[in-house]
Each structure stands twice: as structure tokens, then as C-alpha cells.
Amino acid sequence: MATLSLKDIRKSFAGIEVIHGVDLSVKDGELVVFVGPSGCGKSTLLRLIAGLDRPTSGTIELDGRDVTGVNAADRGLAMVFQSYALYPHMTVRQNLSFGLENTRMPKAEIARRVDEAGRMLEIGELMNRRPTQLSGGQRQRVAIGRAIVREPSAFLLDEPLSNLDAELRVTMRAELAQLHERLATTMIYVTHDQVEAMTLADRIVVLRGGRIEQVDTPLGLYNQPANLFVAGFIGAPNMNLFPATARDGQAELPGGLRIDTGPGAARDGKVTIGIRPQHMHLAEAGEQTLEGRVELVERLGAETVVHAVTAEGTTFVTVLAGQPEVAMGDTLHVTPDRGQVHVFDADGQRVARD
Amino acid sequence: MVTAPLTLLARIVDPPLRLWQRWTGLNGMAAFFLLPNMAIFGVFVLIPLALNFVYSTTAGTNILLRDRSYVGAEQYARLLDCANYLEPLTCREDQFWTAASNTLVFVIFQVSLMIAVSLITALILNREIRGRSFFRAVFFFPVLLSPVVVGLIWKWILQRQGLLNLMMVNLGLEPEVWLNDRFYSFVATIGVSTWAHMGFYTLILLAGLQAIPKDLYEAAEMDATPPTRVFRRITLPLLGPNLAVVLVLALIRGVQIFDEVFVLTGGGPGTSTLYLTQYIYEVGFASLLRNPGLAAAASIVMGAVLVVLTLAQLSLSRRSERAGER
Numbered sequence: 001m002a003t004l005s006l007k008d009i010r011k012s013f014a015g016i017e018v019i020h021g022v023d024l025s026v027k028d029g030e031l032v033v034f035v036g037p038s039g040c041g042k043s044t045l046l047r048l049i050a051g052l053d054r055p056t057s058g059t060i061e062l063d064g065r066d067v068t069g070v071n072a073a074d075r076g077l078a079m080v081f082q083s084y085a086l087y088p089h090m091t092v093r094q095n096l097s098f099g100l101e102n103t104r105m106p107k108a109e110i111a112r113r114v115d116e117a118g119r120m121l122e123i124g125e126l127m128n129r130r131p132t133q134l135s136g137g138q139r140q141r142v143a144i145g146r147a148i149v150r151e152p153s154a155f156l157l158d159e160p161l162s163n164l165d166a167e168l169r170v171t172m173r174a175e176l177a178q179l180h181e182r183l184a185t186t187m188i189y190v191t192h193d194q195v196e197a198m199t200l201a202d203r204i205v206v207l208r209g210g211r212i213e214q215v216d217t218p219l220g221l222y223n224q225p226a227n228l229f230v231a232g233f234i235g236a237p238n239m240n241l242f243p244a245t246a247r248d249g250q251a252e253l254p255g256g257l258r259i260d261t262g263p264g265a266a267r268d269g270k271v272t273i274g275i276r277p278q279h280m281h282l283a284e285a286g287e288q289t290l291e292g293r294v295e296l297v298e299r300l301g302a303e304t305v306v307h308a309v310t311a312e313g314t315t316f317v318t319v320l321a322g323q324p325e326v327a328m329g330d331t332l333h334v335t336p337d338r339g340q341v342h343v344f345d346a347d348g349q350r351v352a353r354d
Numbered sequence: 355m356v357t358a359p360l361t362l363l364a365r366i367v368d369p370p371l372r373l374w375q376r377w378t379g380l381n382g383m384a385a386f387f388l389l390p391n392m393a394i395f396g397v398f399v400l401i402p403l404a405l406n407f408v409y410s411t412t413a414g415t416n417i418l419l420r421d422r423s424y425v426g427a428e429q430y431a432r433l434l435d436c437a438n439y440l441e442p443l444t445c446r447e448d449q450f451w452t453a454a455s456n457t458l459v460f461v462i463f464q465v466s467l468m469i470a471v472s473l474i475t476a477l478i479l480n481r482e483i484r485g486r487s488f489f490r491a492v493f494f495f496p497v498l499l500s501p502v503v504v505g506l507i508w509k510w511i512l513q514r515q516g517l518l519n520l521m522m523v524n525l526g527l528e529p530e531v532w533l534n535d536r537f538y539s540f541v542a543t544i545g546v547s548t549w550a551h552m553g554f555y556t557l558i559l560l561a562g563l564q565a566i567p568k569d570l571y572e573a574a575e576m577d578a579t580p581p582t583r584v585f586r587r588i589t590l591p592l593l594g595p596n597l598a599v600v601l602v603l604a605l606i607r608g609v610q611i612f613d614e615v616f617v618l619t620g621g622g623p624g625t626s627t628l629y630l631t632q633y634i635y636e637v638g639f640a641s642l643l644r645n646p647g648l649a650a651a652a653s654i655v656m657g658a659v660l661v662v663l664t665l666a667q668l669s670l671s672r673r674s675e676r677a678g679e680r
């Protein structure tokens with residue numbers, strides 16, 4: 001059990017700063033997911049928390065204790081590596097007990113913990129095998145088991161599912177969620193997969209270029225993205241973004257559709273209007289519409305993804321429920337759900353419309 | 355006409371290929387392409403090996419076979435004729451047994467020292483130290499030197515009026531006759547041969563160390579593993595195959611030691627640094643009563659010992675590899 005707090009963390013490699021002052025606090029028992037594109041600094045941040053690297057400046061606190069200068073070994077954390085990092089010459093049992101033997105724990109206690117982890121992760125049958133004799137999913141379980149037996153105050157997981165095939169990833173994702181439920185231990189989880197982030201996280205930290213873009217619950221990020229980057233990163237297909245010019249709190253989209261930009265910062269000047277593909281419906285008679293020529297139709301059964309391009313050449317995507325009669329070359333008339341439209345100012349920051 | 359040279363070449367190359375293929379079928383083509391290499395191997399290794407065996411069954415001081423007489427296993431009997439194998443002086447060929455016991459002691463100390471020094475050097479060069487590339491090159495340079503040059507360099511350093519004594523005199527110390535002392539000269543042969551070859555073994559071990567994933571060390575770090583335990587439980591087992599290679603090569607080279615020692619000490623003082631290869635050389639070519647048959651027999655015995663050692667080592671390392679997979 002642990003709370004974690006990062007204060008103005010900076011990290012440079014060879015004089016180049018890659019983490020630019022990160023502040024974050026993680027509550028006890030929380031599952032926080034770091035998500036962002038490659039090179040955003042999420043793994044670096046995790047390694048700083050683990051103690052495998054030291055920050056250039058800033059402080060890291062665990063349960064209120066400053067651990068910035070404390071060795072990885074003495075932080076009481078356990079890490080699951082992307083490559084699993086299982087010792088290839090040891091059996092599963094030896095892999096699980098190796099870390100505990102360092103603490104001079106009685107043999108009986110080590111055996112108890114290893115057996116319990118084996119039962120929990122259903123790898124009891126594999127105890128005498130070596131990692132090379134295990135499938136990807138089994139290795140993943142052993143790697144998690146090695147973290148569990150240590151009963152750490154927090155788990156750090158670095159893209160633990162990225163080496164698994166798609167089907168297994170879904171299964172393991174669900175198992176990880178259950179595991180967190182059962183252990184109720186703080187977990188920091190790094191991934192570049194937004195679906196993993198959305199399904200597992202209590203809170204998501206969206207990172208870009210070594211800075212935090214937004215910290216919120218999965219639905220908070222989806223419903224109220226703080227800026228254009230988060231808006232574009234979370235949600236699939238990506239949010240449609242229409243550049244527009246606001247006048248007197250009104251912006252006009254291609255095709256003449258008018259959107260309220262509110263009385264605040266985006267009353268006048270350049271704005272970006274964001275509409276998620278799922279937040280549009282086929283226009284009914286008398287409704288203001290967004291108009292486009294259909295370029296591609298993807299029929300998924302439960303829903304239909306339609307790619308269209310406006311007369312001005314702006315492309316947009318809409319996800320329509322069911323199996324509507326839409327064909328390539330048709331003219332599509334859709335209307336956004338007014339309450340679900342996002343407005344961003346010239347700097348790309350979210351603007352409250354009320 | 356781009357194809358003209360090709361057509362010309364085809365006229366030369368194709369007929370023997372076609373002929374061979376007609377004789378042996380497609381599978382025989384592999385043998386055809388291996389032939390040049392096998393021919394070189396045969397001329398310079400296999401035929402001399404067979405000739406060596408033939409010579410070992412003959413007697414006389416002449417080199418030409420027609421002037422030599424067949425004596426069967428007599429040369430071997432002469433080599434192995436010993437009242438007490440632990441005391442070379444009780445043997446008929448006391449020099450052979452002195453050289454053999456010298457070589458045994460040399461190999462035990464030199465191979466142990468070689469592995470220890472190469473391993474420590476590789477471990478240090480594997481760390482993120484300043485000037486790593488420079489040091490990697492420096493430790494490898496002696497490997498590029500001819501053994502004779504190595505012997506000469508160290509002779510200049512260790513001889514009576516050499517560099518080492520000069521430095522000792524300058525420091526106010528008594529000079530020492532390094533190469534005329536039985537103990538020091540023996541130590542010198544071990545030290546110099548280790549210095550000359552360690553770069554090669556360091557390189558093999560360094561390659562092994564770099565093949566160990568960094569993640570494993572980080573996982574061990576997260577598990578609060580003490581450095582000695584990391585070395586014992588992670589580095590050493592994963593370096594096993596490389597260590598086995600180093601052991602076999604160092605063993606073979608150790609038993610065959612000749613050039614550096616011959617230049618440095620000439621086998622002396624007395625017979626204190628007389629090793630097997632030098633014994634074979636002297637008996638076969640350098641002594642007044644040269645005996646090529648005896649030298650050939652001694653080299654066959656030495657070769658047999660090497661084969662046994664290598665096979666034993668290979669089977670050991672294969673067994674540990676199989677245990678590793680299990």
C-alpha cells in the first residue's frame with residue numbers, strides 16, 4: 001500500500017531534457033495508467049519511480065517519505081518488465097523465489113508465497129519448467145508472479161501486454177483488472193494502447209514530449225479533453241477537428257453548420273471545433289447539417305464507419321449505429337449532438353461553452 | 355556486349371561442373387565446392403598428421419623416409435618407459451617427462467590466471483567507464499603482435515640489464531636476475547603468455563556479457579540482489595557457454611605454448627621452463643642426436659591428450675547446456 005507523489009520531476013540524458021517538470025500524486029490503491037505516443041517519456045518516468053534512473057531534479061515521495069536518492073532495492077516496489085526479464089537458466093519456482101531469497105526470508109515462508117502466487121496466477125503446474133518452455137502468456141504470468149510474491153507497496157508495469165497477441169492481450173487485461181481488484185495495491189501501468197488505458201485505469205495520465213497533458217478518469221478524458229492533443233489521442237476513430245473562425249460566439253463549419261463557441265475566450269478569432277465520430281447522427285428534415293461526399297464505408301455490423309469529405313475538402317469520420325443505407329459517392333447529411341461538441345481556442349486549449 | 359565476358363567464363367567454368375554433376379548428382383555439388391578448402395586442409399593438416407604417425411614408427415637421424423627403419427611402437431615404449439611417472443628422472447626419456455610435468459603445472463596456473471584476468475577485464479570493460487573504447491583496443495593490441503615480438507619485448511624488459519632492473523636500480527632497489535631464476539622465469543612465462551593472449555579471451559567474454567539482456571540486471575536490482583549474488587547466479591551461468599569456449603581454447607593453446615617462451619627463456623634456466631612443444635622441437639630438429647621418430651611419437655601423445663581434454667570439456671559443456679534447457 002503506498003501513495004506516490006512526484007514534484008517537479010525533470011530528467012536529462014546527455015544534456016537533453018526529456019522530462020520537463022512533472023507533478024503527479026497517486027492515491028493509495030489506485031491504478032494509474034501512463035499513456036502517450038512513443039518517446040513521450042512514460043517509460044522514463046516509470047524508471048524514475050522505480051529507482052532504476054535518477055531524476056536530474058525534483059523529488060519523488062512514497063508514503064510521504066522522500067525516496068529520490070534511495071536505491072531501487074530499498075523502495076519496496078516491484079516491476080514487471082516489457083520483456084518479462086525472466087532468468088532463462090532458472091525454473092519458474094527459482095524465478096519466483098530468487099528475489100525473496102535476497103531478504104533472508106525463511107524457506108517455508110518463501111515456499112508458501114510462491115505456491116500462493118502459483119495458485120492465484122494458475123501457474124502451479126509450471127513450477128519446474130524454464131521460461132523457454134513457456135508460452136508468451138505463461139511467461140507474462142510468471143513475470144507478474146515474481147512481482148506479487150514480494151508483496152510490494154506498489155507495482156510498476158512497463159507495457160506488460162505489448163508482446164502478446166491480440167486475443168491473449170484481451171484475456172490478460174481482464175486478469176490484470178481482477179488482480180488489482182483482489183490485491184488493492186497501488187499500480188502504475190505504462191502503455192501506448194489507449195484501449196488498455198481506458199479499460200484498466202482509475203485515472204489516466206496522458207503524456208506528450210515529457211510533459212503531462214491531462215490527468216483524469218477515463219471518461220473524464222473522453223468527455224472533457226483538456227486540449228487538442230488529448231482530444232485526438234483518446235477515442236477511436238479519432239475526434240473530427242474542424243478549423244473555424246468564431247464571430248460573436250458563433251463559428252461556422254464547412255457547409256454552413258453553426259456552432260456556439262460560448263462567451264469566453266473563443267468568442268472571436270480562430271477556433272477548432274471537435275466532434276467525435278460517435279456523436280453525429282443522420283440529419284432529419286429541418287436540422288442544420290454537415291454535408292460531405294462519402295469516400296469509404298466500413299460496415300462492422302453493429303455500427304457503420306463512414307468517411308466523408310466536405311465541399312471545402314475537409315475530411316471527417318462518423319460512426320452510425322446499425323447498418324444504414326450509405327454508399328460510396330452518396331452525399332451524407334449528418335448533425336452533431338449539440339451537447340457533445342468540443343471547442344478549442346487558438347492555442348488548442350479546451351474552452352468552456354457555458 | 356555485356357554478356358561476352360560471361361560467355362567466355364562459362365566456357366571455362368561449365369564443363370568441369372557439368373562433368374562433376376553427371377558423376378555425382380546434385381548432392382555431390384556440395385563436395386565440389388568444399389573441395390578447394392579440403393585440399394588445403396588435407397595438404398597442410400591431414401597428410402602431415404598421417405606422415406607424423408608414420409615417422410613415429412621409424413627410427414634413425416635421417417629425415418628421408420627411405421633412410422629410416424621401421425621399429426613399430428618402440429618410440430612410444432621409449433617415451434613411456436618410466437620407473438616412477440611422478441619422478442621424471444627415473445624415466446628413460448627424462449626430458450619428455452620434465453617437459454610434460456612443466457607443461458601441466460604451466461597449464462594449470464596459466465589457464466586459471468588467463469580466465470580470471472580475462473573475466474575481470476571483460477567485466478570492467480562491460481561497464482560504462484570513461485575511455486571504454488580506448489581500453490578495449492589497448493587490451494586487444496598484444497593479440498596482434500607476433501609471438502616472437504612479444505618474447506623479445508619482454509626479454510628487453512626482464513633481462514639482466516633490462517628495463518625492469520633499470521627502474522629498480524633507479525628506485526634504489528637491488529636488481530634481480532629474473533630470467534636466470536627458476537621460479538621467476540617460470541612466472542614470467544605464465545605472465546607474458548597471459549598478457550599476449552588475454553585480449554582475445556576478453557573479447558569472447560565481453561561478447562558473452564553484452565549478450566545478457568540488461569533487463570535481467572534491472573530485475574535483480576529491483577529484487578535487492580547483492581552484487582556478488584548477481585554475479586554468481588546471473589552473470590556466471592549465462593556466461594557459461596562463452597567460458598567453456600575460453601577454457602577449451604586456453605587449454606589447447608597452453609599445452610602448445612612455444613614461441614614466446616622459446617624467445618624469452620629458451621626453456622631455461624636448466625629445464626625449468628622447458629615445455630612439451632619445445633622438447634619436441636629440440637628432439638626432432640635442434641639437438642645433435644636428433645630423433646625425428648621420437649619427436650613424432652611425443653607429438654602424437656600430446657595430440658591425444660589434447661583430444662581427450664577437448665572432448666571431455668565439450669561433453670561437459672553440452673551436458674550443462676542441456677541442463678540449462680531443461
